[in-house]
Amino acid sequence: MATTFWVGEIFDPNAEDGSQVESAYDDRWLDHYGGCDGVVTAGNCDTEPRTAANGFFPTRMTPRENPFYLDLPYDDVGDEVANRQRASVVPWASDERYSARVSDPGFSLLKNRWVRMLLADKICYGQIQDAGPGQYDDAKYVFGADDARPANDRFNGAGMDVSPALNGCLGFAELDGENDRIDWQFIDDSAVPPGPWKIIVTTSGVTHES
Template sequence: MTCTVFWIGETPTDRNPTPNTKSSWDQDWVSNFGGFDDPEPANRIANHATGEFRPKNFIPKLNPFYIALPYNDVEGYGRHKPEASRVIPWFSRMRPEPGKTVCKGRWVQIFNGKIFCYAQWEDCGPWTTDDWEFVFGNKSPKTTQNGAAGIDLSPAIRDYLNLTSGKKVHWRFVEASAVPPGPWKRFGQSGTNPQYFASTTPAQKAPAPKLNPVATAPKPDAAQLRNLAYLRKVREKQALSERQAAKQLRQN
């Protein structure tokens, strides 16, 4: 899956006409975050030893590990999209009020090869907000722009996973109870959904993490099972390619 990098406070350009001063669910995103999430590496702290991945000039008031996916479960004021209750696996158990998002703040796990981190869904995109077949199903992204990008990643995720825009990643939804302590829980505050920071209080500093802590996950839901099946297929395909390459070398 192709990723692109975006950031809170991003202004429009010819290649990206959508500003990120507001999110799909937060009209005061920059202010609530605490400022401009400067993507320039020289203006950021990226330290695995201390678990700090943030702008240098302020302490974020929201989690700097955030993503955008191309679906918004609400439309207009006070109503959900018609398919939302049917396609979102956790919709019924959250019992939301009409028009209150159940997507904002959901946790995901993102893989760059064997390295991974956790982040929260905080905006919609890239390019579209109705691609539920990709987000909750097993189809490829609708968009063909930016290499058919299907997920936007924050600068903190980019730095933690050592990524560049246009890189291929894998991702999946995870329950809040399966998210271990780490840089993704070091900064932030409770938000719309109670599952935001299930194991930390607002702005609480988590212990400095070991790289790639392993979580004990609860029984996966349908979307997670589809993502796991997809990841298994990717690994099997990679292993087959490696075996074929090794066989060809031996024959030569």
């Protein structure tokens, strides 16, 4: 299952992971993205429908980073277990572009990585910009080869959150539901085809201010 989240969303102000003002990799996600990825109503950042007419981009703001973003339940920087394991579980950790920085606590092997998603006959692409939902060291689900189910038991057992742009691109049944089942896989950036997901490509690194 996949749910929808968006930059600027605050769905539980009392929960440690209840806000998308910041992400697992960026303490200033809202600022760096350019503001609420939706519509501000009475001071709240709400989502909105996205359509192909404008490439599934937000209608009330201009993003500075890729609006096709997602999370997976593996925080390889902030979670102690995930960080300790990442050299052995992340498939591309030994690749030349990553191997020299595996021991760098300020570098993520997952942030900005591309993912291919499939729902029915629709295929869309996005970049990882956060970790979750509900779990942060679920290596078996994220990297396992045996089709393991997510360890998360919240949000209908979702194993991924997707942005409003991906919600619209994939044709989710609801703007903010939790019943859409998708297939996904990691994909190298060189294999990502042209599309609205490549209008803006996020390249920023980890920003932790404390």
